[in-house]
Amino acid sequence: MAETGFQDQLAQTAVATESALDLLLSPEAAAGETVRPGRLLEAMRHAMLGGGKRLRPALVAAAARLFGVDGEGPLRAGLAIECVHGYSLVHDDLPAMDDDDLRRGRPTVHRAFDEATAILAGDALQTLAFDVLADERTHSDAAVRIALVATLARAAGVGGMAGGQLLDLAAEGRFGGGAAGLMAEHDVAQLQAMKTGALLEASVEMGAILGRADPAARTALKAYAKALGAAFQVADDLLDVEGAAGTVGKATGKDAVAGKATLVGIRGVEGARLRLEQLTDDALVALAPFGEAAEPLRGAARFVAMRDR
Template sequence: MQQSSFDDLRADVARRAEAALEALLSPQAQPGELARPARLIEAMRYAMLGGGKRLRPALVVAAARMFGAEGDGPLAAGLAIECVHGYSLIHDDLPAMDDDDLRRGRPTIHRAFDEATAILAGDALQTLAFETLASDRVHADPAVRVELVVTLARAAGLGGMAGGQMLDLAAEGRFGGAALVDADISRMQAMKTGALIEAAVEMGAIVGGAGSRARQALRRYARALGEAFQVADDLLDAEGAAAVVGKKTGKDAAAGKATLVAVHGVAGARRRLETLTEEATGALSGFGDEAEPLRSAARFVAARDR
């Protein structure tokens, strides 16, 4: 199979995810809810519908399919991680964080609405993610659902995405301290960006009932993929056109962010991206054609232009 194996899967997942998110973010109150405030659900829908690569749900589905898991369960798990990703983007864009005005070519939530609404929209998406994972739509076995909840919580929390964002803020010099070296940058990016990508692959393996050896290989794959995604993102910020990327570029250098581009230049970062792509695909050498969508996902991440 060629690159299209993941492109086709991602397109199918994006279509299904859009319909499922439309239902999940219905303006009508759901059983057990008193009401869904109109402005809040409007902001959540603005953030989550009509855009995005849907990379993380596609990784969940691709990994689950390797072990024969099909249907709505893997997609529902993917929706949960997409809600966490959406919340993180809303909060990252806030003036207190990265202070961005554009996301996917549109005004960010705090610009389209206001800061308070943006904070609450992010909060609500985060809790909706775990409500979704706790549903038996994801898997009939409660033990599997608990493992999924723990996996996503760890990836999103103190030792994962949230902790990585704090390290990123520190790397800008907000709190003093020494400049970061390679190992520090890799750790920060593995937490801030890589953790959710790793979780997506891990959650697919959990839903699919993968064995321990398969899961170890997928962790190696996902770790390299997560770092490759961040390096590609750093290169887009350094070289990409805002009209194509859908957000302001050149912000990393302006903010003094610690990135591999800043330390090693564009050429060095590109060499690292090539190495990581090879590491990711190499980790799947023990699998057959069933892993081809994940192999092409690594090439997709390396070649993306937005």
């Protein structure tokens, strides 16, 4: 399946994810809940509905389908990782973090509501993700559900996304340390693998867990996902330099102003493009053991490299 085939699958996943999120974020209290405060729920819906490519849920679905698994399990795992991704964006946009006013072409949650509501919305989205994974509707086997929970928790936590965000802020000199311009390329790659790559890797890994993939298959998919995650961030850095805010859906040109650690800042635009091509090739090579069955995942790698350009 070519890249256009993956984009068709991405669009289908986006529709299914949007519909499922709409139900998940309904006003009715779930079992064990008391009441869902309207303002908090509206902030969560503002963060999660009406935008986003839903790449992470599509990766979960594509990886699970590689092992013949489809349906509600991959959809719910995709919802969980999308909730964590959404929470991270809400918090990253806060004045104490990246201080952004625009996300997916709309006001960020702290601008549409207020900072306190945005913090609570992010908190609630994070906990909702694990609520979804713990539910038997995600998988009948408790061991599978525990593996999904552990994978997402580690990707999102101190050794993953949250830790990467801290390193990113430190690289800006927020805590009295050095500036990003002094960082070695290896350190930038590590920071980005944690902040951005970890959730993308977890998406693929969660699909493999649902498919009960054997160790060799999981090793190959891990190599694919690592390359994909790195490629995604390089492409994102290039978009910040070359993209228009109306196309990208958020403010551009902020990385250099903030002194952020990026591969573009170290290698320049052309050097970053070459690295992006290499990472894309690495991702495609890692899928060789799966043959034609992995074509959707190949399409995902090509899509990541070429998105919005």
